[in-house]
Amino acid sequence: MRYCALILLLTLSGCSTLPTPPKDQQQSLSAADTLLAQADTKAANGEIQQAIAVLERAVRLQPRNAQAWLRLAELYLSQGEYRKAEQFAGRAEQFAAGDRTLIRRSKIVIKQAHEGQRGRD
Amino acid sequence: MPKKPPTRKKRKTTTKRRWLRWLLLVLASALISLSVYTLYLDQLIQKKFEGQRWSVPSRVYARPLELYPQRPLTVENLRSELDLAGYQPSANGLEPGSYRHNAGRFIISTRAFRHWDGEEPAHSIKVQIQSGKIQQLSDVDSGRALSLLRLKPVEIGTINPAHREDRILVRLAQLPAILPMALQAIEDRKFARHRGIDLQGIARASWVNLRAGRVVQGGSTLTQQLVKNFFLNSQRTFSRKFNEAIMALLLESRFDKQDILEAYLNEVYLGQDGNRAIHGFGLAARFYFNKPAQELTLAESALLVAIVRGPTYYDPRRHPQRAIERRNQVIEILHRDGIIDSTQTAAALASPLSVTPRPNRGESRYPAFMGLVKQQLAQHYRDQDLRSEGLRIFTTLDPVVQQITEQAMIKQLKQLKQRQPERATLEAAVVVSRLGSAEVSAMVGAAKPQYRGFNRALEMRRPVGSLLKPAIYLTALAQPQHYTLASLIEDEEINLPQADGSIWSPANYDHTSHGAIPLITALAQSYNQAAVKLGMELGLRSVVDTLQQLGINNQIPPYPSIMLGSLELSPLAVAQMYQTLADRGYYTPLRAVREVLNAQHQPLQRYALETEKRFSPAAVYLLNEALRRALRQGTGKRIGAQLPSTLSLAGKTGTTNQLRDSWFAGFGSEYLGVVWLGNDDNLVTGLTGASGALPIWAALMSQLEGNLEPLPAPPEIIYKVVDSESGLLADTGCESRFELPFIDGSQPQASAPCRNSREWGMLERLKGWFK
Structure with missing residues (x-):
């Protein structure tokens, strides 16, 4: 069940990010994007804790990187850590700077986190 | 019948036999005890040699410097990091571990390093810095652009074992081949062939010593020396020599030569740094040359081998002449034995000692920050384990930020002390953290930052004065239906009966009351009476609750005087409180440690980022707007108005009774800083928050903050122009008006009667004429 949620999330996150740039442009990936991509790979391999560490590194480089906060929220959601998922999604929303897709995704995580928490009570 | 007494002869033989029996018995028991003893020694050796051989101190690292294109970084900062x-x-x-710099272009050959999340291989990179930013980052060999890499972090200290032995363990294979060869050539030529003791060597040494009448030569093999250091005390007694010999033989029979040599290389004593003993070639390379042992040159290896015989006598820093002479002897022996050729010999003989001028202090150049690290680790680790398990601790310290912080503080203290010599005892503490990740970047705990005693940033508790006021105003602003920045607050005489029957009547700093003023002005000007009035209106309990939500874990006594900052907090606690404001209502625990690896470089623990929404971001946005004006137009104006307008800064002064403590706490877009100045004996400093602490904070922030755009306002924020007298919407007739943010829906609905009031004022005057 947990894995299904994870796969779903990864697909979702795949949709809203830019397609992989062609080879010759890959070098111009920004530092934060490089880390986001790394985190995705780790998460896909089931290395969740490692993926979280990589995303925190991205947050350190760019504390206002809403994508990084959102991915953290999504990973926590996939782990059933609903309280954390909700809080990190809140930070993502805070830094979304009008990015509608991002705000929508943050709200989805918050809603799912609430549902998860309720399911537990 | 009585037995016949034995004859004399017979008696003699019986005695002889009895003696013989006794002798045999003694011999047998001696043999048995020797075997038992040997077995015991054997056990001892095996236990120690196969188990964890040394208590290795934990090593503490700064944050690794992250390099990526467009990163703000100055040439000077990169150079100090590399140094x-x-x-x-x-x-x-x-060469690995070296760099070249020319007009903003760097070539750096990094060292490989195992970070928490994986290995960063060694590479040679090209970094180009222009106008305070990394413009280009590429790999020298392939020429490819790099998007991100980390340098090996600076080691900032060790947590030492109780016996103060420090070492960095090295594998034999990691060392330059010349080092073990030189060691054998000098200390034990027959190491490869003997079985633990070298009888010929002992005979030769005895002969030499006998002729000299004193001990001039040792006949000990490396194995014996190792046994001596490892298991025995240093007394020169026969029994010790006896033990040493047996144990050396046992050690050789149990373990192979490579193992013994490796143990020796890690065990040997090679110098002293204060009360820290330098053991092993790994640490000696760091201690004398500030480099890993892998990178030792021939001459450097020869010097370390030369020191083995007498680390104090041949101390290359204290006695360079002696050290270089002995080193050259070593080099010549290597040449004589055919280990190195004439060219190598000549080059090595000609090279200077090249030891670093000052030992790289083991305990730490950053005692205040290390105190915080230990405090955070104490929650999960026993002190004993920190001192012996060889943990690798990755912290958040930014050595460059630390340097800027120390310099800003030292400069201001010097000026203050020059102006008034009686301020000679003025003390200080500073905490700097990053927004978002809430990582502590720098910490200073004393006017002399390297002072190892009382850590004021962490252990001191002082009344915070007006630093507390934001908690009162945030309590109000969190109720937008009742309070806005434009709400009028009464700044007037206030008398509060105390529990002991006395009356508390707080005064303003300028000893005047200002009447009804907008909330934002009351905070920006830090009026005491308005703050207490508002606080009492809100209820002490809700103000205390806000303080706790902001991250103050201390017990807060419910006295009205806490609202004017009688509450005593450490600078770190103040930083935690303001961090929640800087992060717009999200409480994020301050952290000094990121990760811990065990001695085998395996991840042990990670301190994950935590965050929790404690206040509405919109309410905190309003408060921060007031703190921005407090800095630029209010109590911080004298300095604040001069700061570059491109920086989005906010903060609050704090001054305590009769100018005893001078505080400033505030933040920009990337960093938060808290500064305290005061005297340990609580004597008057004559400084306000604005005249003492603020200049340090301002110097710090103008160096640390890049020109990051201010974070946009939350979506529910709208701006309205308001009349500053009535707090109502202003029209063109209002003389004193300002634009203020409001949470949408909470803005005043009525317009100020500015035009009318002027006419009304005229009427009043006219009336006056007719009186």
Whole structure:
């Protein structure tokens, strides 16, 4: 069940990010994007804790990187850590700077986190 | 019948036999005890040699410097980072651990390093810095652009075992081959062939010593020396020599030569740094040359081998002449034995000692920050384990930020002390953290930052004065239906009966009351009476609750005087409180440690980022707007107005009774800083928050903050122009008006009667004429 949620999330996150740039442009990936991509790979391999560490590194480089906060929220959601998922999604929303897709995704995580928490009570 | 007494002869033989029996018995028991003893020694050796051989101190690292295109970084900051990390300037910058710099273009050959999340391989990189930013980052060999890499972090200290032995364990294979060869050539030529003791060597040494009448030569093998250091005390007694010999033989029979040699290389004592003993070639390379042992040159290896015989006598820093002479002897022996050729010999003999001028202090150059690290680790680790398990602790310290902080503080203290010599005892504490990740970047705990005693940033508790006021105003602003920045607050005489029957009547700093003023002005000007009035209106309990939500874990006594900052907090606690404001209502625990690896470089623990929404971001946005004006137009104006307008800064002064403590706490877009100045004995400093602490904070922030755009306002924020007298919407007739943010829906609905009031005022005057 947990894995299904994870796969779903990864697909979702795949949709809203830019397609992989062609080879010759890959070098111009920004530092934060490089880390986001790394985190995705780790998460896909089931290395969740490692993926979280990589995303925190991205947050350190760019504390206002809403994508990084959102991915953290999504990973926590996939782990059933609903309280954390909700809080990190809140930070993502805070830094979304009008990015509608991002705000929508943050709200989805918050809603799912609430549902998860309720399911537990 | 009585037995016949034995004859004399018979008696003699019986005695002889009895003696013989006794002798045999004694011999047998001696043999048995010797075997038992040997078995015991054997056990001892095996236990120690196969188990964890040494208590290894934990090593503490700064944050690794992250390099990526567009990162703000100055040439000076990169250079100081490289110097701190022990990179050596060189002609081409291509040897590992070296760099070349020319007009913003760097070539750096990094060292491989195992970070928490994986290995960062060694590479040679090209970094181009222009106008305070990394413009280009590429790999020298492939020429490819790099998007991100980390340098090996600077080691900032160790947590030492109780016996103060420090070492960095090295594998034999990691060392330059010349080092073990030189060691054998000098200390034990027959090491490869003997079985633990070298009888010929002992005979030769005895002969030499006998002729000299004193001990001039040792006949001990490396194995014996190791046994001596490892298991025995240093007394020169026969029994010790006896034990040493047996144990050396046992050790050789149990373990192979390589193992013994490796143990020796890690065990040997090679110098002293204060009360820290330097053991092993791994640490000696760091201690004398500030580089890993892998990178030792021939001459450097020869010097370390030369020191083995007498680390104090041949101390290359204290007695360079002696050290170089002995080193050259070593080099010549290597040449004589055919280990190195004439060219190598000549080059090595000609090279200078090249030891670093000052030992890289083990305990730490950053005692205040290390105190915080230990405090955070104490929650999960026993002190004993920190001192012996060889943990690798990755912290958040930014050595460059720390340097800027120390310099800003030292400069201001010097000026203050020059102006008034009686301020000679003025003390200080500073905490700097990053927004978002809430990582502590720098910490200073004393006017002399390297002072190892009382850590004021962490252990001191002082009344915070007006630093507390934001908690009152945030309590109000969190109720937008009742309070806005434009709400009028009464700044007037206030008398509060105390529990003991007395009356508390707080006064303003300028000893005047200002009447009804907008909330934002009351906070920006830090009026005491308005703050207490508002606080009492809100209820002490809800103000205390806000303080706790902001992250103050201390017990807060419910006295009205806490609202004017009688509450005593450490600078770190103040930083935690303001961090929640800086992060717009999200409480994020301050952290000094990121990760811990065990001695085998395996991840042990990670301190994950935590965050929790404690206040509405919109309410905090309003409060921060007031703190921005407090800095630029209010109590911080004298300095605040001069700060570059491109920086989005906010903060609050704090001054305590009769000018005893001078505080400033505030933040920009990237960093938060808290500064305290005061006297340990609580004597008057004559400084306000604005005249003492603020200049340090301002110097710090103007160096740390890049020109990051201010974070946009939350979506529910709208701006309205308001009349500053009535707090109502202003029309063109209002003389004093300002634009204020409001949470949408909470803005005043009525317009100020500015035009009318002027006419009304005229009427009043006219009336006056007719009186």
